[in-house]
Amino acid sequence: MLEVRDLVAGYGQAQALWEVDLTVDDGEIVTMLGPNGAGKSTLVNAISGLIATWSGTVELDGRGLTDIPSHRVAEWGIAVVPEGRRIFPEMTVVDNLAVGAYNHRAREASEETLEWVHGIFPRLEERSGQLAGSLSGGEQQMLAIGRALMAKPSLLLLDEPSLGLAPIMVEAIFEILRQINQAGVSILLVEQNAIDALDLATRGYVLEEGRIVIEGASSELLENEALRKAYLGL
Amino acid sequence: MTTRNKTLIGFAIAAVVLGLVPNVVDVLNAPGFYLTFMFTMFFWISQASSWNILTGYSGYFSFGQGAWFGIGVYTTGILAAKNGWPFLVALPVAGLVGGAAGLLLGLVVFRLRRLSGEIFALTTLAVSFVLASVARLTSLIDGGRGIFMTGTPLPEFLGDFRTSMYRMTLVIALLTVLTAYLIFESRLGWGLFSIRDDEQVARGLGVPTFRYKMIALGTNAFFGALMGGVWALQIGFITVEDVFNIRVPLLVILMAVLGGMRHWMGPVVGAAIIYTLTDRLNSAGLADLNQVIIGALLIVLVLGVREGIYLRIRARWVASAVIFFGAMAVLTVFDVTSSLIWDFSYALLITMVMLLIPTPLWERLTPRRIAEPPGDPPPELPVPSGKAST
Numbered sequence: 001m002l003e004v005r006d007l008v009a010g011y012g013q014a015q016a017l018w019e020v021d022l023t024v025d026d027g028e029i030v031t032m033l034g035p036n037g038a039g040k041s042t043l044v045n046a047i048s049g050l051i052a053t054w055s056g057t058v059e060l061d062g063r064g065l066t067d068i069p070s071h072r073v074a075e076w077g078i079a080v081v082p083e084g085r086r087i088f089p090e091m092t093v094v095d096n097l098a099v100g101a102y103n104h105r106a107r108e109a110s111e112e113t114l115e116w117v118h119g120i121f122p123r124l125e126e127r128s129g130q131l132a133g134s135l136s137g138g139e140q141q142m143l144a145i146g147r148a149l150m151a152k153p154s155l156l157l158l159d160e161p162s163l164g165l166a167p168i169m170v171e172a173i174f175e176i177l178r179q180i181n182q183a184g185v186s187i188l189l190v191e192q193n194a195i196d197a198l199d200l201a202t203r204g205y206v207l208e209e210g211r212i213v214i215e216g217a218s219s220e221l222l223e224n225e226a227l228r229k230a231y232l233g234l
Numbered sequence: 235m236t237t238r239n240k241t242l243i244g245f246a247i248a249a250v251v252l253g254l255v256p257n258v259v260d261v262l263n264a265p266g267f268y269l270t271f272m273f274t275m276f277f278w279i280s281q282a283s284s285w286n287i288l289t290g291y292s293g294y295f296s297f298g299q300g301a302w303f304g305i306g307v308y309t310t311g312i313l314a315a316k317n318g319w320p321f322l323v324a325l326p327v328a329g330l331v332g333g334a335a336g337l338l339l340g341l342v343v344f345r346l347r348r349l350s351g352e353i354f355a356l357t358t359l360a361v362s363f364v365l366a367s368v369a370r371l372t373s374l375i376d377g378g379r380g381i382f383m384t385g386t387p388l389p390e391f392l393g394d395f396r397t398s399m400y401r402m403t404l405v406i407a408l409l410t411v412l413t414a415y416l417i418f419e420s421r422l423g424w425g426l427f428s429i430r431d432d433e434q435v436a437r438g439l440g441v442p443t444f445r446y447k448m449i450a451l452g453t454n455a456f457f458g459a460l461m462g463g464v465w466a467l468q469i470g471f472i473t474v475e476d477v478f479n480i481r482v483p484l485l486v487i488l489m490a491v492l493g494g495m496r497h498w499m500g501p502v503v504g505a506a507i508i509y510t511l512t513d514r515l516n517s518a519g520l521a522d523l524n525q526v527i528i529g530a531l532l533i534v535l536v537l538g539v540r541e542g543i544y545l546r547i548r549a550r551w552v553a554s555a556v557i558f559f560g561a562m563a564v565l566t567v568f569d570v571t572s573s574l575i576w577d578f579s580y581a582l583l584i585t586m587v588m589l590l591i592p593t594p595l596w597e598r599l600t601p602r603r604i605a606e607p608p609g610d611p612p613p614e615l616p617v618p619s620g621k622a623s624t
Contacts (some may be wrong), residue, residue: 048438074440082438089430090496099428102421103440105308151439 001080001184002047002155003028006016007056009046016042017210024155028189029177031197031218033231034207040190041083044159047188048080049073060155075103079153083160085144089133093124096132096143100150109152113223116183117146120176138169145176155186162193174200194231198222206231238419245415249408256397262492266396271513271575274401276407277461278509280449281482282489282501283407284457285413290495291423291485293430294350298339298358299363302455304460305332308369311381311472325463326400332459333452340451344444350433359483366478381472388467395467399499402464410457411502417453418498426450437584488528492535494542503544507582514579538590546589564621 002024010016016039024030033149034040045051047058049070058065068076076160079100088096097218101110118125121142122205132143140178141161158177162170174196189196198204198218206214206227214227221227252272259268285299309328313319319327343349345355392398416422425446428436437443464508466472485508486501492506508528515524539546547554561581564570571577 050434050438071437071440074438080435080438082435086432086435088428088435090431091427095424095427099424099436099439099441102425106440147439175481 001061002055002188003059004047005045005057005059006055007046007058009042009051010054010055011042011051015054015210020207020210020212021210022205024188027184027186028203029181029189029201031189031191031201032207032225033191033194033227034195035192035206035230037209038207039210040207041208044080044083044190045059048078048157057181072103074151074153074213075105075155075165077105077152079142079148079151079156080147081156081158081161085137085140087132087135087140087143087147090133091132092129093132093135093143094189096130096147097124097150099111099170100147101152103151106150106152110150113150113152120149120179125128131215138173141165141169141173142176145173145180147179149185153185155188156180156189157190159190160192161189162191162196166192170196181232192231236456237483241359241415245408245412249404249447252404253401256393256400265573268574269396269400273396273403274468274513275509276400276403277465277504278485278489278505279502280403280407280410280457280461282486282493282505283498284454284461285486286490286495286501287414287417287457290490290500291426292447292450293433294407294451294456295355296353296358296451297483297487298361299454299458299486300478300480301315301358301362302332302336302458303465303482304362304365304369304477305335305455306459306464307472307477308375308381309375309459310463310466311383313442314386315381315383315466321386321467325460328463328570329456329460332462333456335459336455337448337452338456340448344447362478362483366474369478372472376472378474379468382470383466383472384470386467397466399463399464403461406457406461406464409411410461411498413453413457414498415502417450422446422449431512456495463559473507484497489534492532492543494544496542497544500542502542503547504542505606507586510575510579510582514576534590535586543589550589553588554585557588558582561585 001023004020004022004105007020008015020039020043022030022032022043029136032040032043042051046053047065049068049072050067053066055068060078063076065073065076065078065176084124088099091099097114098110101107101113106113112161123139124142124146127139132140135143144155145161148158156177159175161173165173170193177189178200187201189197189201198221201218203216204218204221205212214221214224216224255272256269258264259266281299281303284302285296288294289296306328309331310321310324313324314321339358339361346411349357370378374378388398390393392401417426422587425436425441425443428439428441430442430448469476489504489508490501491504492508494500504616511531512524512528515521515527520527535543558581561584562577565577565580566574571580573616
């Protein structure tokens with residue numbers, strides 16, 4: 001469903017990605033691993049249209065995403081859970097979720113979607129009227145994911161959801177991602193936390209200095225010597 | 235009945251009651267300065283509310299209120315006083331010219347992403363300086379000679395000058411606050427709030443940020459100029475120095491910050507308080523101390539009531555109402571002060587002191603209000619709450 005070809009992007013004069021190729025098939029969970037500064041967030045921003053691509057194409061279900069304004073990307077079926085959560089702190093939890101359903105496609109179904117999201121994260125329903133900034137870190141991550149789900153995405157793009165969370169919370173969040181995937185949402189998970197990410201994903205890529213250096217099934221990656229040394233400390 | 239209907243009915247009642255005030259003043263033969271006091275308050279309420287639609291809602295801090303106000307003043311000045319247009323025809327044109335100027339500015343500043351934050355604030359300030367120079371140098375506008383508004387005829391059905399001013403400012407103030415409320419409650423409203431909190435994420439979720447910011451700025455400029463258009467009459471003799479100065483933008487910011495920028499009622503409350511106090515200080519002959527006192531008050535209130543006066547009133551509305559109306563009644567019945575306006579401002583001050591109390595005594599005595607969901611870590615998730623380290 002998602003096809004990224006020869007993607008080149010960066011900020012200002014600084015190139016951050018070199019000819020990145022990447023696919024996510026329907027119903028798949030794919031992970032993109034890489035150290036800090038490898039270009040992971042640039043990739044997320046380029047796919048979601050927040051920065052302009054220099055060359056190459058990004059297609060979702062055969063439709064080009066490269067040249068549409070960023071506020072339309074949500075409507076096309078990609079929802080982003082940004083790095084560091086970035087919930088709207090001065091808005092209530094339920095209003096945060098409502099903004100998630102802003103695009104035309106999601107708006108009509110927003111009540112059912114809200115029920116679904118509350119089913120996945122009962123905590124968000126309890127905290128409905130509370131300001132999002134007053135939630136704990138884990139709750140904020142749930143809210144960021146819930147907000148993205150409100151957009152009724154076919155592809156969920158997560159940028160380091162485990163960042164800054166306690167291990168037990170990471171486990172809970174990844175378990176929920178599996179559940180969301182079983183409900184038919186494809187997932188591209190950008191992570192540094194290689195063990196948990198590869199445990200969840202069927203395939204993975206490794207990004208280093210803006211280039212894809214390794215790709216393959218999760219089981220293969222877990223056995224890859226270079227990767228084990230670099231990311232798993234084994 | 236929904237909250238929305240209740241609020242709209244509240245608006246209708248306020249419109250009728252306030253609309254009848256001139257007649258009541260007539261019947262009671264009360265002094266005419268009551269009307270002047272009130273329509274000046276309407277002026278500030280409208281200015282502060284329109285400013286808040288842009289800055290309070292979208293987070294784009296504007297020093298540009300003086301520019302919109304000035305455009306309105308000069309538009310009616312030129313059309314009605316210089317070219318003899320009927321005033322009520324010139325007035326909406328003033329609003330439209332202001333709105334168009336706002337959109338023009340938005341077209342430039344919102345297209346350039348670099349122009350956000352402090353740079354946006356300074357740009358809006360610069361606009362009012364540029365307009366001042368243009369007005370001063372262009373003889374078609376002002377040319378340094380000023381414009382006399384005093385002879386401008388007003389339609390008879392509006393009544394005498396004071397009553398006309400009262401009715402026009404009341405209508406515009408009601409329209410401004412109603413617009414602020416309708417935006418606050420709409421998709422546009424929470425779209426703007428999401429821009430205020432995190433614009434990039436909002437755009438990623440499908441909020442048309444450019445269009446929304448344009449609407450907010452255009453609405454702000456429209457109402458700022460519309461009210462400015464009426465205010466030209468009150469100024470009487472329009473000069474560049476009187477119109478394009480820093481007074482309007484600064485006071486408007488004070489009012490909205492004090493009242494609370496996060497709610498549509500905030501600027502209304504803030505404008506009523508600040509205007510009443512400045513007016514009373516002036517009439518007590520303390521005009522020189524005015525700014526010192528208002529400044530000190532602002533420091534105390536901003537530190538003590540960070541969320542703005544309005545939200546504090548709402549949290550303690552029973553106590554606020556009892557104290558305010560009780561004080562009004564006592565002051566009026568015992569005839570403590572010389573006029574209703576003094577009673578009003580004393581009652582206002584007493585109420586504000588009550589609002590400053592961090593946790594009211596009566597709540598400490600009756601700890602029934604703690605209504606957090608009992609049993610803190612709810613068991614529905616396989617994790618013990620999010621005791622996450624960040």
